[in-house]
Amino acid sequence: MNVKLIGVTPNPELLPAMAAKLTHSKTKPEDLDKSSEKELKATLEQVMKLGHTSVVEHTSFTFAISDVSRSLTHQLVRHRIASYSQQSQRYVNLNDPCYIIPPKIEKNKTMKQAYEETMHTIWEQYNKLLSMDIPAEDARYVLPNATCTNIIVTMNARSLLNFFDLRCCLHAQWEIRSLANRMLQEVKVVAPTIFKHAGPSCKRKGICPENKKDCPLYPK
Ligand SMILES: Cc1cc2nc3c(=O)[nH]c(=O)nc-3n(C[C@H](O)[C@H](O)[C@H](O)COP(=O)(O)OP(=O)(O)OC[C@H]3O[C@@H](n4cnc5c(N)ncnc54)[C@H](O)[C@@H]3O)c2cc1C
Numbered sequence: 001m002n003v004k005l006i007g008v009t010p011n012p013e014l015l016p017a018m019a020a021k022l023t024h025s026k027t028k029p030e031d032l033d034k035s036s037e038k039e040l041k042a043t044l045e046q047v048m049k050l051g052h053t054s055v056v057e058h059t060s061f062t063f064a065i066s067d068v069s070r071s072l073t074h075q076l077v078r079h080r081i082a083s084y085s086q087q088s089q090r091y092v093n094l095n096d097p098c099y100i101i102p103p104k105i106e107k108n109k110t111m112k113q114a115y116e117e118t119m120h121t122i123w124e125q126y127n128k129l130l131s132m133d134i135p136a137e138d139a140r141y142v143l144p145n146a147t148c149t150n151i152i153v154t155m156n157a158r159s160l161l162n163f164f165d166l167r168c169c170l171h172a173q174w175e176i177r178s179l180a181n182r183m184l185q186e187v188k189v190v191a192p193t194i195f196k197h198a199g200p201s202c203k204r205k206g207i208c209p210e211n212k213k214d215c216p217l218y219p220k
Contacts, residue, residue: 001175003182005190007062007154012191013044015058016157020047023055044193056157056194061187063153065179069100071145072175075167081159086151090137093130097123098148103174119146157194160187165201170217171210 009015017040018032024043027035047055077084099119105111122142129139155163160183166172167180188195197204206219 001068001178001182002064002066003179003186004064005061005183005186006064006152007060008190009059009061012059012061012157013193014040016056016194017041017044019055019058020044020052023047023052041193045196048194048196053158053161056161057159058156059191059194060154060156061160061183061190063183063186064150065153066150067100067148068151068179069145069175070143070147070149071100071173072179073149073151074145075173075176076151076153076179079155079159079163081162082153082155084151084153087149089140089143089147090135093136094140094143094147095123095127095130099144099146100148100175101146119144157187157191161195161198161204164195164198165204166209168198169200169202169210170215171212 018029018035020043021027021032021035021040022029024047032040044055073086077086097119101112101115105115122144125142126139129142130136164180164184167176168184169177172180184195184198188198200217202208202215202217202219208215208218212218
């Protein structure tokens with residue numbers, strides 16, 4: 001899996017901080033940039049603590065994600081407050097086998113062999129269909145959830161906080177959890193105030209939506 005932050009609103013904490021200040025003061029919008037950086041940061045921190053996270057919608061992040069499975073991207077695109085561009089299986093012929101192997105299969109030699117054989121049989125059939133002039137948009141029906149794909153996603157910071165709540169959870173599926181943790185690492189560097197408490201819902205909100213009392217992170 002490759003995850004790269006390829007776009008960020010310039011000075012990503014400034015607009016949310018100005019928006020936060022606007023909501024908590026008589027300052028006119030056009031004068032907000034006269035406030036000191038320290039004051040703006042403090043206001044943003046305070047508003048984040050109160051959970052008024054709509055102010056962070058003013059800042060967005062774009063990630064390039066490659067070598068992940070279609071299984072992952074199917075879960076990712078369920079997050080509706082986002083924009084996506086994904087490699088097409090209609091316009092791109094995926095002639096060479098490219099698939100993700102789940103770690104639990106990877107570490108078992110017999111299972112891995114059976115898995116790889118299955119993948120190669122699938123790709124043989126896929127290529128056979130293409131060679132019989134079946135268009136890629138139809139041939140792709142035989143491809144598995146494991147198929148590699150590439151996607152670009154843009155989310156605003158509020159949507160990202162929700163994404164991390166749900167997908168950094170230890171009960172989220174391993175591949176999307178790994179993606180969420182990688183994205184969180186990236187945004188923490190460029191927007192540390194916004195993402196200071198980001199992570200699974202139990203960490204940020206003290207709530208376990210899964211109600212898994214045996215989870216090591218279950219809120220005390
Ligand atoms: C561990 C786990 C297991 C899951 N299992 C399943 C499953 O078995 N089957 C399945 O179908 N999905 C499953 N999902 C997907 C889940 O139901 C959500 O679709 C997905 O996590 C996107 O979350 P979201 O709706 O909060 O995000 P977004 O779509 O980005 O929405 C963000 C927020 O905006 C609001 N919102 C967005 N659209 C609407 C709307 N139309 N109406 C009202 N409010 C809206 C909601 O408050 C929502 O939380 C699972 C998710 C997780 C984390």
